[in-house]
Amino acid sequence: MADSIDVLFTLKVVYTIYVIIAISLIGWFATRVTRAGSAKGPKPAIFYTYIGVLVVLGTGLHFLTYNLVPWVPIDLNRDKLETHKMYHYTFKDHKIIPKEHPVYVECGKKVVFDVVSEDLTYGFGIFRQNNSMVTQMQVVPGSRNDLMWEFHKNGTYYIRSTEYSGPKGAQMILEDAIVVRGCDEDDHHAMKEGGRG
Amino acid sequence: MSFMQKLMEGHEGGLRHETMTPLQKIAMRFVVIGLLYYGLASLEGMLMRAWEIKPLPFIDETHFFSIMTVHPMVGIFGSSYMIVFGAFLFLVSYLMKKPIYSIKMANLSWMTIAGGTLIMWLAGFLFSYAPLYTLYWPLPVDMEQFSAIGGIVYIVGVVGIMIGTFLFTYNVFKTILYTPEGWEKQPSGDLLKSALGLEGLLNFFRREKKEHLVPLPIAAISRGTIDMGLNAIVISSAGVLILIYMVGTVFGAELKGTWVDALLYKNIFWWGLDLIADGLVLIFVAGTWYLLAMIISGKDLFMQNIARAALFVEMVVSWTVWSHHLMSDQGQSNTLKVLSGEVVTAFELVTQGIAVFITLVTLYRARPLKMTNELKFLLGGILGFMLAVPAGIIQADLGMNRILHNTQWVIGTHVHVAILVGLTMTLYSAIYTLFPILTNGAKLYSQKLADIHFWLHLIGGIGMGAFMGMAGMDGMLRRAIYTNGEYNTYMILAGICGMMIMVAFVIFLYNIIMSIGIKGLIGIYKPAVIDTREPLPAEKES
């Protein structure tokens, strides 16, 4: 099952290819536009095909991620899904206060991280040991801030606030906050000493 | 001629400011200050770039974030707004072939925006007010981190900027719609309908189409100015809210932050800000591209009616996309996230795609063209948006947002590529185009320097966005501090690219000053000798 590393690797490849194409296109245009040529514009069919492609790309991305990125259907169908376990956190005075620390999460189970802010707007981000991001959500005072997640690899993750809450909150980190165990596969970027949980 | 003489007098006579009309002077006043504020934003940007590599000893954490707070405000309002306002106040009069409604109002505009930006900047510099430009509630009124005086000074500055903005919007619409003395009565209602796109919308359903009363660039200016006014209302109301709390604190009143719902605040704030980022910017940029393409090619715009319609669509779309900023807010309704955040937002790929297509085809049909400064910077601007808009569409997806929100991808690959490459290169193209018109024929000092400016800015801008984006995809957050060198390789590379952008600006500034001379530069701010509300001196018009 895809995780953020897989999705972001795909993004890196696809976007890099696109950037190279865009730069090449403008470079080609810049050389051609200085040379003589026909004054005819493209046929309407070309224009409308181009618009069609943009519409397909712009909306198709969302169909693609709904079907390929596991956390999208979970997010959208939250109300119909059963929570295996809920983990509670309070954010206050630029501190992350867990109800239990660390939390031990079973592989493949839908768990919910429920976070309350007692003062400012924060963020709840789960990160691997190599600092890559697993997932995140905003933590807004006076609002629901809960995120359902399913882990498919063992690892030890830290939590970091992903939203600016003033200079005092610039490095709000809770180390070794989440330990995932029971999976067949390890998250190589989230391992501390020892192997599978 | 010695270097000092050239610096003072300018190139080949420099700028003869006594030949300039009041409106030409006003446009140049806006542009000069806008460029100076760009320099300030660039300098502070480099301080932050350096800090991200290794914290600087003379800037503590609080001050780092107060620099980050004022940086976008200086860049957006002090620089971009100023350059755009100067150009547009001139162009509205020039393209409508009408005298500007009020010279006084135009002068007051640049003074209040320039002054307001300075005051706002001082809130950061002197009082370390650092809630960032997003002002997420209740952070701007967090008295444990910030001082009330800092907040009050910040808001006073913002109010100054908003006053100047409303004066500009009034002056622009008034100029389009009013009847100058001695003229036949202007059909103001019909002009407004044409400018805002209502006539075009009705034409869609009519068999016998009514002709457009305003030129296409005026339609773009009008529609973007609507979004500008709406945004100014939202920013002003956020400012009033903060001021109520700050003044209340000063007088010992107990005002609870919980009286304002933080998620609601985010919704209204982002609705307002997207009218700049997604509305005004895209509409003004498209309109500027169309005008530049017509001037550079000497031909009519390809598919003009579709271009006009797309400007109207973009204005309406900009009112509906704000939820793409709230995709990681779990309290935000899924319906809003999908419809507003994903579906309607995707339309911006179409409207901006139309602008790219039409501009490139217009130029292509007129070939061979000379690769002038105007043309190369226009192509750079188009490339910038071709890179930045898809990056924005990608992050405005529920799946991608979950792992990209608040990372360096957003601020690097999307925001800075859009602003520095897309918008700024478009503005540079406009400046190079308008330079001879506004200065009555002043000559550019060095083409070589203009070439260096172009390449340094283009490569630096794309490079900085790229390295920031790569760091973001590897988990680097925006608005955060990393002290263990976790992303140093990317930050060093981004720093080098940032330096290229700053050096490019210094070269450009030097080139302009050497072109117009220090005497010309000062002369811009002296009262005009010619008394007219026309855009050009009488002998230029005949």
Added chain:
Amino acid sequence: MKYLAIVLLLIAIAVVALFVIKKSIPLLLGAIVTIIAGYFLAVITIAKEES
């Protein structure tokens, strides 16, 4: 001028909205529509001004 008066009124409405709306999506959308419509009205007064 009428334009400025309507703009100030809309700012006041937006400030009140920030306190009043809370979690209501219909009220939020209503506020947005009000501000847009109100601003168009403000711009229309410019067209209607005599000089």
